[in-house]
Amino acid sequence: MQRHLYEATTRVRLESFDQDTFSDEMERAWRGCDSTTLVVQAAINLLAGVVSLLAVAAAVVVIHPLLLPALFLATAPSAWAALRAGHLQYQTYLAGTVRRRRLWLLNHLMAVRQPAAELRSYGLRGFLLGQYDRVMTAETAIQLRLARRVTVTTSVGAAIGGVATAAVYLLLGLLLVDGRIPLSAAATGVIAVQAAQRALSTVTFQVDRLYAEGRHFRDYTGFMERADEYLPPPAGDRAPGPFESLSLEGVTLTYPDRDTPAVDGVSLRVRAGQMVAFAGENGSGKSTLAAVVAGLRTPDAGVVRWNGVPTTDLDPELLRARIGVVSQEFYKWPFSAATNIAMGDIDHTPQQPRIEAAATKAVAHDMIVDLPHGYSTMLDRAFAQGQDLSGGQWQRVTAARGFLRDTDLLIMDEPSSALDAPAEAALFDAVRARRGVKTTVLITHRLANIRHADVIYVMHEGRLVEQGTHEDLIAAAGLYATWFRLQKLGYSDD
Numbered sequence: 001m002q003r004h005l006y007e008a009t010t011r012v013r014l015e016s017f018d019q020d021t022f023s024d025e026m027e028r029a030w031r032g033c034d035s036t037t038l039v040v041q042a043a044i045n046l047l048a049g050v051v052s053l054l055a056v057a058a059a060v061v062v063i064h065p066l067l068l069p070a071l072f073l074a075t076a077p078s079a080w081a082a083l084r085a086g087h088l089q090y091q092t093y094l095a096g097t098v099r100r101r102r103l104w105l106l107n108h109l110m111a112v113r114q115p116a117a118e119l120r121s122y123g124l125r126g127f128l129l130g131q132y133d134r135v136m137t138a139e140t141a142i143q144l145r146l147a148r149r150v151t152v153t154t155s156v157g158a159a160i161g162g163v164a165t166a167a168v169y170l171l172l173g174l175l176l177v178d179g180r181i182p183l184s185a186a187a188t189g190v191i192a193v194q195a196a197q198r199a200l201s202t203v204t205f206q207v208d209r210l211y212a213e214g215r216h217f218r219d220y221t222g223f224m225e226r227a228d229e230y231l232p233p234p235a236g237d238r239a240p241g242p243f244e245s246l247s248l249e250g251v252t253l254t255y256p257d258r259d260t261p262a263v264d265g266v267s268l269r270v271r272a273g274q275m276v277a278f279a280g281e282n283g284s285g286k287s288t289l290a291a292v293v294a295g296l297r298t299p300d301a302g303v304v305r306w307n308g309v310p311t312t313d314l315d316p317e318l319l320r321a322r323i324g325v326v327s328q329e330f331y332k333w334p335f336s337a338a339t340n341i342a343m344g345d346i347d348h349t350p351q352q353p354r355i356e357a358a359a360t361k362a363v364a365h366d367m368i369v370d371l372p373h374g375y376s377t378m379l380d381r382a383f384a385q386g387q388d389l390s391g392g393q394w395q396r397v398t399a400a401r402g403f404l405r406d407t408d409l410l411i412m413d414e415p416s417s418a419l420d421a422p423a424e425a426a427l428f429d430a431v432r433a434r435r436g437v438k439t440t441v442l443i444t445h446r447l448a449n450i451r452h453a454d455v456i457y458v459m460h461e462g463r464l465v466e467q468g469t470h471e472d473l474i475a476a477a478g479l480y481a482t483w484f485r486l487q488k489l490g491y492s493d494d
Contacts, residue, residue: 001033004224012230014296018256022230024097025223032220035213042213046206053199056192063189064181070171071196074164079204081157085150086208090215092146099139106132113382168193176363177246224390232298236313240322243408243439244307246270251292251302262288263299264462270455272408275435277442279480286443287328290411293441321347323474324400326445328413332394334380337368344401358404361430363423364396391418399427410434413443424449447484456480 009026016022060067109115110128119125169190247269254261263285270276270293278286291297292304295311304311311319324344333340341358342350350358355375356416359365371377371387378386379397393473395418402410412431416424428449434440435454442450450456451470456472458466458480466478473480 001220002030005033005220008224008227011232012227013232013298014291015298016230020098023101025219025226027097027101028094028216029223032216032218032223035216035220037405038213039210039217042206042210046203046210049199049202049206053196053203056196056199059192060189060196063185063192064175066171066175066433067168067189067193070168071193072200074161074168075197075200075204077157077160077164078154078201079157079207081154081161082204082208083211084153084157086212088149088153090144090212092142096142099135099142100397101134103139105133106135126401130264148389148420152414165193165197166349174347185295189321216263232316233312235316235426238309239313240309240314240319243273245305246293246311246409247305248292249303249305251289251299251304253288253292253297253299261285261300261462264465265302266459266462268457268464268467270409270439270441272439273436274452274454275432275440275442275452277444277453277456278459279444279447279450279456279483281483284459285462286459287466290325290413290441290443293409294323294411295320296325322408324402324405324407324410326410326412326415328417330394330398332379332389334378334382334386336376336378337371337397338375340397341377341400341404344404347408350404351480355400355404358406359396359400361403362396362399363419363426364393364400367396392420395419396423396427403430409439409441411441411443414445415442416446416449446488447480451462 006043012022021296057068057071062069106128109119109127110132111416119128146318150314172181172186172189172193175181176183181189247267249267251263251266252261253263266285266289276290280286288297292299295304305320306314335343338352338355341355341364344358352375356365359368368375368377372385378384379387379389379394380386395415399412399415402412402415415431419427424446431440431442432452442453444450445472453470455467456470456473458478460479466476466480468476470484474484475481
């Protein structure tokens with residue numbers, strides 16, 4: 001079940017994770033995975049209970065036919081109360097999805113290694129515990145309110161059921177006094193009534209359990225059915241040829257919770273062998289534009305073309321195989337250094353020389369060799385003999401992953417933001433060596449690193465406002481020239 005769930009979550013569009021409804025449904029679907037076994041167990045136990053109930057019912061009918069409807073009427077209030085309580089519990093669970101996610105997040109922040117240093121540096125212990133107390137107080141109040149409602153419901157059901165059971169015993173007594181059943185049958189009837197109540201209670205409990213777990217299981221199946229809504233649109237089956245050009249025509253993309261587009265009507269062209277750069281302030285749309293170029297996000301409007309063919313007509317897997325991405329928001333995969341790099345070309349089994357060559361381009365080889373177990377070192381201290389890397393070291397490993405892929409088009413989003421000066425210079429030497437052979441798209445704030453780009457596209461508030469070579473943009477005296485001058489002042493005594 002979980003395998004099927006993960007098959008769905010790894011196929012959906014990247015923008016699905018930007019929607020809180022998707023996260024809520026996915027959280028409930030995870031709970032539904034656990035219900036599969038419980039539903040089967042409840043169904044088996046229910047069947048056994050029904051068989052026992054039928055056997056006792058047959059015995060009660062033999063004693064006197066009136067006892068059977070009376071017995072069912074006596075147990076109906078308790079059955080109703082149990083089912084009603086199950087419904088209340090599920091509705092409370094359904095309404096608490098966001099709280100559970102919030103509690104999970106706070107548990108994660110206070111109990112795992114990654115935020116531990118910053119938590120202590122900023123004295124966040126009290127703040128996070130306060131956040132936890134507020135959410136837990138609300139959760140506790142809701143659970144207490146639920147407990148009161150369930151208690152009232154089950155108490156009312158038990159009280160009515162008790163009165164009804166007394167009426168059944170009274171009926172037995174009247175039948176005995178009236179001479180309709182002998183004393184031995186009346187005694188047998190008392191035992192049968194008690195057995196029937198136990199059997200019916202078992203059936204009621206299993207029905208309630210089957211109902212509750214069935215609702216959770218339905219959350220899972222419902223998510224799997226709705227997952228189709230989050231899948232990428234039907235794609236073409238044409239194979240993309242070797243990279244010649246990529247063009248964007250009026251591309252617009254707006255995030256679900258935003259009123260203004262992150263990318264607004266952008267048109268540009270990247271040709272084979274070029275080194276192209278996207279420059280702009282924070283939040284100007286550079287990374288979003290790079291995600292569109294990489295095929296990770298689907299624009300709301302406009303067309304992306306590979307060699308003049310709309311990417312929607314191309315096989316997405318084959319197209320993605322021709323594009324490499326070094327992301328600004330990289331993940332620190334808890335695997336060995338070699339595996340971390342080899343993941344850049346997961347469809348093949350890179351040999352060690354190729355892994356080391358990619359690491360050398362990214363200025364990561366010497367750093368990895370110095371680790372206790374070299375390329376076999378686990379990059380996570382949660383594992384035995386695992387090691388930590390600094391931000392800059394992780395960035396080198398991530399860049400090595402991109403170089404290993406050796407694709408027609410390599411997109412590098414802030415690849416040197418955490419690197420020291422020698423490592424940054426060596427990295428960009430490797431990037432510039434691709435010019436004329438492979439195509440590179442660079443996103444960076446450090447404008448000195450893109451001076452030699454063939455074309456620089458300047459983004460501002462989601463729009464493409466300037467483009468040209470470094471010399472063209474300096475001469476234009478626009479935003480790019482202003483930013484370059486400000487950065488240059490940091491290295492000048494004037």
